[in-house]
Amino acid sequence: MKILVKGVGLTKFGELWDKSLFDLSLQAATEAIQDANLSAKNIEAVFVANMIHGKLANQDLLGAAIASLFNIKGASFRVEGACASGGLAVHLAIQSLLAGTYKNVLVVGAEKMTDVTISEITSALMGAGSEAERKAGLTFPGLYALMAKTHMQKFGTTRNHLAAVSVKNHYHASLNEKAQFPFEITEEKALNSPEICMPFTLFDASPITDGAGAVILSSENTPRRRALTPSRWTAGDVYITGSAVATDTVGLAERESLVEIPATKQAAKMAVKQAGIEIADIDIAEVHDCFTIAEILAMEDLGFCEKGEGGKFIVQGTTKLGGRLPINTSGGLKACGHPVAATGLKQIIEITQQLRGSAGKRQVKDAKIGLTHNVGGSGATVVVHVLQT
Amino acid sequence: MKILVKGVGLTKFGELWDKSLFDLSLQAATEAIQDANLSAKNIEAVFVANMIHGKLANQDLLGAAIASLFNIKGASFRVEGACASGGLAVHLAIQSLLAGTYKNVLVVGAEKMTDVTISEITSALMGAGSEAERKAGLTFPGLYALMAKTHMQKFGTTRNHLAAVSVKNHYHASLNEKAQFPFEITEEKALNSPEICMPFTLFDASPITDGAGAVILSSENTPRRRALTPSRWTAGDVYITGSAVATDTVGLAERESLVEIPATKQAAKMAVKQAGIEIADIDIAEVHDCFTIAEILAMEDLGFCEKGEGGKFIVQGTTKLGGRLPINTSGGLKACGHPVAATGLKQIIEITQQLRGSAGKRQVKDAKIGLTHNVGGSGATVVVHVLQT
Numbered sequence: 203m204k205i206l207v208k209g210v211g212l213t214k215f216g217e218l219w220d221k222s223l224f225d226l227s228l229q230a231a232t233e234a235i236q237d238a239n240l241s242a243k244n245i246e247a248v249f250v251a252n253m254i255h256g257k258l259a260n261q262d263l264l265g266a267a268i269a270s271l272f273n274i275k276g277a278s279f280r281v282e283g284a285c286a287s288g289g290l291a292v293h294l295a296i297q298s299l300l301a302g303t304y305k306n307v308l309v310v311g312a313e314k315m316t317d318v319t320i321s322e323i324t325s326a327l328m329g330a331g332s333e334a335e336r337k338a339g340l341t342f343p344g345l346y347a348l349m350a351k352t353h354m355q356k357f358g359t360t361r362n363h364l365a366a367v368s369v370k371n372h373y374h375a376s377l378n379e380k381a382q383f384p385f386e387i388t389e390e391k392a393l394n395s396p397e398i399c400m401p402f403t404l405f406d407a408s409p410i411t412d413g414a415g416a417v418i419l420s421s422e423n424t425p426r427r428r429a430l431t432p433s434r435w436t437a438g439d440v441y442i443t444g445s446a447v448a449t450d451t452v453g454l455a456e457r458e459s460l461v462e463i464p465a466t467k468q469a470a471k472m473a474v475k476q477a478g479i480e481i482a483d484i485d486i487a488e489v490h491d492c493f494t495i496a497e498i499l500a501m502e503d504l505g506f507c508e509k510g511e512g513g514k515f516i517v518q519g520t521t522k523l524g525g526r527l528p529i530n531t532s533g534g535l536k537a538c539g540h541p542v543a544a545t546g547l548k549q550i551i552e553i554t555q556q557l558r559g560s561a562g563k564r565q566v567k568d569a570k571i572g573l574t575h576n577v578g579g580s581g582a583t584v585v586v587h588v589l590q591t
Numbered sequence: 592m593k594i595l596v597k598g599v600g601l602t603k604f605g606e607l608w609d610k611s612l613f614d615l616s617l618q619a620a621t622e623a624i625q626d627a628n629l630s631a632k633n634i635e636a637v638f639v640a641n642m643i644h645g646k647l648a649n650q651d652l653l654g655a656a657i658a659s660l661f662n663i664k665g666a667s668f669r670v671e672g673a674c675a676s677g678g679l680a681v682h683l684a685i686q687s688l689l690a691g692t693y694k695n696v697l698v699v700g701a702e703k704m705t706d707v708t709i710s711e712i713t714s715a716l717m718g719a720g721s722e723a724e725r726k727a728g729l730t731f732p733g734l735y736a737l738m739a740k741t742h743m744q745k746f747g748t749t750r751n752h753l754a755a756v757s758v759k760n761h762y763h764a765s766l767n768e769k770a771q772f773p774f775e776i777t778e779e780k781a782l783n784s785p786e787i788c789m790p791f792t793l794f795d796a797s798p799i800t801d802g803a804g805a806v807i808l809s810s811e812n813t814p815r816r817r818a819l820t821p822s823r824w825t826a827g828d829v830y831i832t833g834s835a836v837a838t839d840t841v842g843l844a845e846r847e848s849l850v851e852i853p854a855t856k857q858a859a860k861m862a863v864k865q866a867g868i869e870i871a872d873i874d875i876a877e878v879h880d881c882f883t884i885a886e887i888l889a890m891e892d893l894g895f896c897e898k899g900e901g902g903k904f905i906v907q908g909t910t911k912l913g914g915r916l917p918i919n920t921s922g923g924l925k926a927c928g929h930p931v932a933a934t935g936l937k938q939i940i941e942i943t944q945q946l947r948g949s950a951g952k953r954q955v956k957d958a959k960i961g962l963t964h965n966v967g968g969s970g971a972t973v974v975v976h977v978l979q980t
Binding site for chain 2: 279292301329448451468
């Protein structure tokens with residue numbers, strides 16, 4: 203598999219009360235189309251990732267609605283898999299390119315989450331949980347807290363380990379102008395912030411965010427015309443070389459273990475195999491840190507460290523910018539923000555910019571192979587992509 | 592393109608108050624898996640088409656939820672494009688097979704619409720409209736009534752022409768045990784039923800319906816083992832040979848004409864070209880008759896008759912069972928019922944059964960080439976498939 207990431211576009215993430223879902227989609231997609239040096243009339247299909255706009259704004263049919271912003275008359279789709287919607291849309295767009303049906307497609311992930319009350323958005327997000335667990339009163343902080351508590355009891359993971367994820371990702375976000383929270387925090391601040399659901403305090407949780415990301419994917423292996431945007435394009439072209447999806451039960455109660463996400467293991471194994479690499483070859487990754495424990499689980503389940511060692515692995519500094527394997531240089535879901543369906547796109551965009559050498563103040567040196575890891579629900583759907591330059 | 596329809600399964604359509612969305616999905620998918628002579632463990636990906644369950648039941652992530660009913664750990668997706676969701680899911684499933692990523696995939700379309708009040712479901716369905724037209728107070732009966740009124744003024748189409756669609760489709764439904772309304776009606780009854788939105792009376796509109804349909808699609812060109820279900824399998828294997836999607840504006844106000852659906856023309860042209868046939872080669876079709884005028888527009892825009900002649904074409908009897916080109920032998924959306932995202936699946940299933948020779952009392956003789964036409968919104972997204980035996 204060799205799918206060219208021909209163009210990328212990303213809005214600022216945050217509480218963007220003056221922008222609609224369509225404003226954000228238009229901005230990200232226009233930037234991606236320009237970055238690809240394409241005209242909208244060359245785009246044959248539009249894949250829109252969105253979880254929540256039907257519920258909150260009663261607007262469905264977003265594939266056609268967003269395609270129409272560009273007068274695109276080709277195919278259009280909306281893809282949903284809760285917080286994995288973005289990754290799933292990229293995976294399906296790739297299938298249509300591999301099939302030879304389309305040559306250039308636009309994938310947009312967009313979410314508008316801050317225009318409603320906290321109770322409305324909390325309720326809407328629980329659509330990604332199982333009916334039984336939702337009705338039993340579990341929320342996502344509660345579900346991930348169960349995993350964190352179990353991991354702490356079984357492996358000796360501590361609240362300091364959890365805080366280290368947050369401190370690292372806030373440091374990365376402080377170097378990213380698109381981040382919702384572009385500032386550093388101390389371990390003390392993380393540990394002493396208000397309790398959300400023990401063992402989590404405020405800084406263990408990713409926020410509610412507006413934002414959009416867009417990519418142009420192409421089956422054409424001809425490089426972009428580099429002269430047009432030299433400042434943003436200093437390394438070689440970036441290709442997606444692996445794309446895999448795995449599924450598990452929606453409810454945690456039906457799983458065998460609370461300390462692993464089997465779908466992460468399965469998707470990673472398949473994507474890495476497709477790319478013809480080993481997991482040890484990965485130079486950089488964006489992983490799904492919806493809660494700090496999720497990044498620890500991702501380190502273990504992706505195979506970056508042994509099971510149970512994720513907390514210690516992170517405090518060693520290996521995954522901080524400057525370390526051997528920088529993780530979530532964008533700031534992650536925690537500090538860059540988490541506009542649900544846009545997250546999968548932002549991950550692809552961050553890795554693309556890093557491999558292009560256009561990541562500015564947070565540039566990782568000599569990164570050649572990157573990975574993205576996007577999770578829906580509490581591990582019901584996982585999408586892993588491998589990108590190479 | 593040659594994609595085998597390896598198995599099909601369909602629930603009864605109707606007001607199924609004792610069945611949940613998952614009950615219906617399980618039933619249709621189990622039947623399709625058995626019909627394909629497969630085990631669930633051979634299914635590598637599950638595509639779920641659904642429009643409305645997130646809004647009405649706050650359940651998203653339906654790809655994983657329905658895959659988990661069968662303990663399927665492969666890929667899972669939800670695809671949405673309002674009333675075209677089913678056709679879009681089939682199109683994307685086909686892409687993944689053509690790409691060579693998966694060999695056997697399950698596509699489920701399911702909708703549970705009758706458990707809420709009429710005001711709730713009417714509001715939820717307007718998510719398929721444009722924000723401006725929704726806020727202006729337009730409903731789908733209103734949008735299609737605008738098209739009908741214009742067609743009547745421009746081409747002399749009459750209420751009798753509209754009623755003929757309903758009478759024919761009710762006749763077909765009277766031969767279909769899965770239909771929501773398996774009874775005949777007279778032209779007089781159609782014309783004198785309560786007014787909905789002039790020129791429409793009750794019998795011009797498709798109903799609110801619960802139901803699910805499922806198909807197993809396969810890139811393997813090996814025929815099914817026919818011995819297992821001889822009674823249901825008397826003709827050859829059925830293949831999808833064309834699959835195309837086209838897009839238009841969501842709002843009617845942005846269109847140039849109220850008497851055509853350009854996306855239907857475009858999708859039909861592409862699908863027929865892919866299949867290597869002419870539109871005149873079609874023996875049978877299931878078209879999207881959400882309102883009677885929609886079937887008239889479909890006849891014209893698919894190229895079965897000239898623009899403006901759709902009404903007269905239908906009253907000639909050509910499209911009635913026994914005629915040269917039977918249309919909507921299932922009973923169509925009008926009389927078989929319209930569980931939104933299940934409709935695209937039901938269309939594929941009906942044509943498959945007809946081409947297999949297993950359509951029972953409504954069997955069309957010697958049908959070799961069939962077409963399905965699935966519309967989202969008021970023509971914003973159209974999916975056309977060509978099936979051949």
